[in-house]
Amino acid sequence: MTASDTQTATTPSNGPVEVQREARLARFAVMTLGPIAAAVIASGLILVVFGINPITYYTFVIERGLFSGLGLEQTLTRMAPLLFLAAGLIVAFRAGIWNLGVDGQFLLGAVASAALAPALLGVLPGWIVLLMGFVLAGLVGAVWSVLPALLRAYQGVNEIITTLMMTFLGVSLANVLVKLVFLDPKTTVPQTRTIPVPDRLPRLFDSTISSGLVWAVAAVLLVHVVMTRTAFGLKLRTVGANPHAAAHAGLSVPRLTVAVFAISAAFAGLAGASEILGVNGNVRADWNPAYGLMVIPLVFLARFHGVGSIILIFFYSALLIGSESAARRVGVPQDFTLVLVATLLIFLGLAEWLDHRRRKGGG
Amino acid sequence: MRDLARTSLVPLPAKGVEAVGLVSVTKRFPGVVAVDDVSLGIRSGEVHVLLGENGAGKSTIVGMLAGLQLPDEGHLTVNGVPVRLASPVESLAAGINTVFQHVMLVPTLTVFENLVLGDAWWHRPPRALIEARIAELQRDFGLRVPLDAITGDLSLGEQQQIEIARALLRESHVLILDEATSMLTPQGADELGERMRRLAERGLAVVFITHKLSEAYRFGDRISVLKQGRFAGEIGPDALAAMAEKDAVDEMVQLMFGSSDTGLASAARQSRPRGACSLKVSGLSTQGGVEEMALSDISLEVFAGEILGVAGIDGNGQKQMAEAIAGQRPVTAGTVELESRNVTQESVGKRRELGLRYLTDDRLMEGSVGLFAVSENTVLKEIGAPPFWSYGFEKPARIAAHARDLIQRFSVRTPGEATPIGHLSGGNIQKVLLGRELSGAAKVVVFNKPTYGLDMQNIAASRQRIRDIAEGGMAVLLISTDLDELLELADRIAVMDRGRICGVLDNDATQPAEMRTAIGRLMVGEAPAEVDA
Numbered sequence: 001m002t003a004s005d006t007q008t009a010t011t012p013s014n015g016p017v018e019v020q021r022e023a024r025l026a027r028f029a030v031m032t033l034g035p036i037a038a039a040v041i042a043s044g045l046i047l048v049v050f051g052i053n054p055i056t057y058y059t060f061v062i063e064r065g066l067f068s069g070l071g072l073e074q075t076l077t078r079m080a081p082l083l084f085l086a087a088g089l090i091v092a093f094r095a096g097i098w099n100l101g102v103d104g105q106f107l108l109g110a111v112a113s114a115a116l117a118p119a120l121l122g123v124l125p126g127w128i129v130l131l132m133g134f135v136l137a138g139l140v141g142a143v144w145s146v147l148p149a150l151l152r153a154y155q156g157v158n159e160i161i162t163t164l165m166m167t168f169l170g171v172s173l174a175n176v177l178v179k180l181v182f183l184d185p186k187t188t189v190p191q192t193r194t195i196p197v198p199d200r201l202p203r204l205f206d207s208t209i210s211s212g213l214v215w216a217v218a219a220v221l222l223v224h225v226v227m228t229r230t231a232f233g234l235k236l237r238t239v240g241a242n243p244h245a246a247a248h249a250g251l252s253v254p255r256l257t258v259a260v261f262a263i264s265a266a267f268a269g270l271a272g273a274s275e276i277l278g279v280n281g282n283v284r285a286d287w288n289p290a291y292g293l294m295v296i297p298l299v300f301l302a303r304f305h306g307v308g309s310i311i312l313i314f315f316y317s318a319l320l321i322g323s324e325s326a327a328r329r330v331g332v333p334q335d336f337t338l339v340l341v342a343t344l345l346i347f348l349g350l351a352e353w354l355d356h357r358r359r360k361g362g363g
Numbered sequence: 364m365r366d367l368a369r370t371s372l373v374p375l376p377a378k379g380v381e382a383v384g385l386v387s388v389t390k391r392f393p394g395v396v397a398v399d400d401v402s403l404g405i406r407s408g409e410v411h412v413l414l415g416e417n418g419a420g421k422s423t424i425v426g427m428l429a430g431l432q433l434p435d436e437g438h439l440t441v442n443g444v445p446v447r448l449a450s451p452v453e454s455l456a457a458g459i460n461t462v463f464q465h466v467m468l469v470p471t472l473t474v475f476e477n478l479v480l481g482d483a484w485w486h487r488p489p490r491a492l493i494e495a496r497i498a499e500l501q502r503d504f505g506l507r508v509p510l511d512a513i514t515g516d517l518s519l520g521e522q523q524q525i526e527i528a529r530a531l532l533r534e535s536h537v538l539i540l541d542e543a544t545s546m547l548t549p550q551g552a553d554e555l556g557e558r559m560r561r562l563a564e565r566g567l568a569v570v571f572i573t574h575k576l577s578e579a580y581r582f583g584d585r586i587s588v589l590k591q592g593r594f595a596g597e598i599g600p601d602a603l604a605a606m607a608e609k610d611a612v613d614e615m616v617q618l619m620f621g622s623s624d625t626g627l628a629s630a631a632r633q634s635r636p637r638g639a640c641s642l643k644v645s646g647l648s649t650q651g652g653v654e655e656m657a658l659s660d661i662s663l664e665v666f667a668g669e670i671l672g673v674a675g676i677d678g679n680g681q682k683q684m685a686e687a688i689a690g691q692r693p694v695t696a697g698t699v700e701l702e703s704r705n706v707t708q709e710s711v712g713k714r715r716e717l718g719l720r721y722l723t724d725d726r727l728m729e730g731s732v733g734l735f736a737v738s739e740n741t742v743l744k745e746i747g748a749p750p751f752w753s754y755g756f757e758k759p760a761r762i763a764a765h766a767r768d769l770i771q772r773f774s775v776r777t778p779g780e781a782t783p784i785g786h787l788s789g790g791n792i793q794k795v796l797l798g799r800e801l802s803g804a805a806k807v808v809v810f811n812k813p814t815y816g817l818d819m820q821n822i823a824a825s826r827q828r829i830r831d832i833a834e835g836g837m838a839v840l841l842i843s844t845d846l847d848e849l850l851e852l853a854d855r856i857a858v859m860d861r862g863r864i865c866g867v868l869d870n871d872a873t874q875p876a877e878m879r880t881a882i883g884r885l886m887v888g889e890a891p892a893e894v895d896a
Contacts, residue, residue, distance in 0.1 A: 230755045231747030237735075238743065244729040247691060248721075249744045250711030 065322030088267030096240025101163030104170020109269025141269020149261030224306025378408030430454030460530030470515030638667030672853030718806030733785025790821030
């Protein structure tokens with residue numbers, strides 16, 4: 001952090017553009033890489049307290065998540081649902097809507113696709129079944145956001161509360177559906193009927209990587225382009241940055257708000273479908289990976305930037321996969337990743353605060 | 364530590380001594396000078412009325428006295444000693460208590476709990492002592508304080524009494540009542556006035572903020588008038604006591620609306636023969652709300668090449684009228700016609716396309732998106748339209764070229780078109796917004812307080828632009844709280860009061876003083892116009 005600071009201070013300026021870009025790079029380094037480094041060190045200290053060599057742990061996580069063939073494939077596969085969620089969150093956050101209910105939307109989308117696909121397999125061609133599974137999951141996710149959307153758009157009810165409440169309901173409803181409605185009668189464990197592996201999303205090349213990854217990356221890039229380069233994106237950003245100005249400029253703020261909810265929740269539904277149709281093949285009762293809560297900090301860390309989100313989600317997935325093995329080998333519980341992420345968030349907040357103070361002091 | 368019931372009202376300075384003072388205080392907000400070099404002395408034993416329109420700087424002065432804001436220049440004094448009130452705690456410790464316009468009590472707590480809120484936490488509240496003190500207050504000032512009632516169940520007037528009681532329980536030397544009568548019934552307001560008088564008799568310095576002239580006369584010992592952030596004049600206790608209400612009101616109107624002598628007195632604009640009717644508003648009414656004036660039966664016509672001024676004390680429905688005309692506010696009755704075409708049902712965008720432009724008074728919160736670049740703000744009302752977008756995709760080069768052209772034509776001072784507009788000064792933001800409204804085929808331009816908060820140079824430039832617009836054959840509806848501006852620019856002046864148009868006068872540039880008085884009286888609803896409407 002300090003190194004990059006002094007570097008920008010001493011580098012001779014090659015014109016205003018150059019300086020600006022350098023300043024921006026330096027700021028990115030301080031504001032993003034700084035907290036990451038600090039979080040890694042602080043979490044390492046916690047490991048030391050528990051008598052575990054942090055270097056061993058981190059090396060293992062990196063080796064397992066990034067540098068082993070199978071680990072890397074698992075990492076890339078794990079990215080797909082996280083990326084779809086990120087796409088939805090980027091739309092919402094850039095439009096100033098805090099859709100924190102993605103987990104409920106995700107789970108209901110997952111259940112919808114898990115219920116639909118086995119019923120249609122054999123009736124319709126495989127690719128149509130998959131497509132319909134995705135479409136239905138997106139629709140179900142969007143439907144689950146209608147209530148918070150209308151309340152926010154027309155009554156001004158804070159969506160943070162309502163979307164979170166809808167997540168509790170959504171998770172429970174998903175469970176009820178799995179246990180009572182879409183139960184596979186052939187198994188003793190309550191779960192939906194399993195989609196046979198050949199009927200799931202095709203895998204990439206000769207690997208185990210689900211092709212959901214490709215669609216997920218495309219979704220994030222699409223969202224990024226739409227939000228930064230198109231009229232629709234600018235409308236949403238205007239609503240997010242200043243709803244009064246948006247109304248003044250003739251934009252229909254309520255309608256755009258509802259649209260943001262629908263798009264965001266639909267992506268969450270697609271995330272659910274990609275996990276089921278691509279990887280799991282069924283939904284087990286009480287299954288709730290709570291991916292949404294993991295992705296939210298990452299999207300923040302990437303400042304709602306599409307490419308940044310993809311990179312961070314890649315490393316985060318590696319961390320998840322690596323720490324799963326590490327939990328078995330080194331004896332650090334898998335939940336330790338949460339400690340790492342939480343520390344990261346704290347340092348992120350600190351960096352933000354310091355930056356704010358410095359700028360205020362500077363001018 | 365301040366202890367609630369320890370002291371009574373005794374340790375007050377002698378009457379007539381300055382308890383709190385403002386010394387050459389200036390406070391700026393982004394784009395606006397809220398308080399401009401104001402000096403005031405608040406004396407013990409006086410009810411000191413701060414009179415002024417919305418935006419005259421009253422609330423900012425209250426904010427500085429209450430420790431919510433620090434002055435940018437100048438300083439405050441308490442008992443003659445310069446102080447820095449950096450927080451409400453410091454303000455309270457200095458003996459200054461503020462009763463804000465909106466009640467600041469916790470509605471779910473009992474009255475007693477509200478009274479002891481903020482007291483030391485490590486001992487039980489001295490219930491018996493407080494009861495005794497409350498009984499004393501009830502006897503002396505007629506304050507009704509039901510200690511065990513749930514605060515939210517009480518009426519606003521009763522809650523306000525609790526706030527006053529709380530202020531008196533603390534060691535108050537100065538009691539500030541910010542627009543305290545706005546939530547009260549007329550009877551409640553009179554009771555409050557009576558109470559203020561008794562408090563002043565006990566030696567307290569009472570600051571009473573209002574924009575109602577009759578209250579100022581009836582309740583005040585001394586009246587200071589603020590106008591656009593500047594100190595406009597004062598009526599001292601002796602002078603005030605000698606005046607009848609009518610003379611006092613005349614004097615206040617004169618101070619509030621008289622020529623501010625800003626050095627901007629350029630020659631009044633010559634009226635020209637007007638063209639066809641460009642904007643016709645008939646019977647326009649809107650729904651009101653708790654804080655919003657309802658419009659009732661607004662009718663007016665603006666002709667091509669004409670400037671119709673709209674005068675009135677701020678908050679009498681001017682903004683609502685502008686929004687209803689622009690299409691931002693739903694109407695309950697009436698029509699808006701643009702060049703004989705009924706546009707009442709049309710959207711904001713459609714009206715803009717047809718040539719109706721609205722320049723909002725809220726440059727920062729409504730007119731612009733502070734985080735967005737100047738260039739994006741110049742096309743904010745045309746998102747998606749060619750040539751700046753094609754097939755929904757942005758054409759950054761065209762937007763930038765358009766912005767550079769606008770920056771040059773309207774001499775906007777900005778580092779570049781990519782600079783976030785929030786970094787510019789108020790005057791430069793105003794230029795960008797003006798340029799945005801005038802681009803394309805504008806026919807009718809509605810200005811809402813176009814020069815509010817600008818510096819002299821920008822005021823002059825903006826007024827010249829408005830002249831040019833009318834010269835160019837457009838119809839201008841100019842809403843302003845600055846009478847000088849209206850007298851200088853308008854052909855006719857409509858006066859708004861409580862959501863209605865209460866008169867339209869032809870501007871007579873040869874008799875500014877008479878115009879001023881006639882308009883001022885219409886504005887405060889004091890007398891019917893003698894000038895033919």
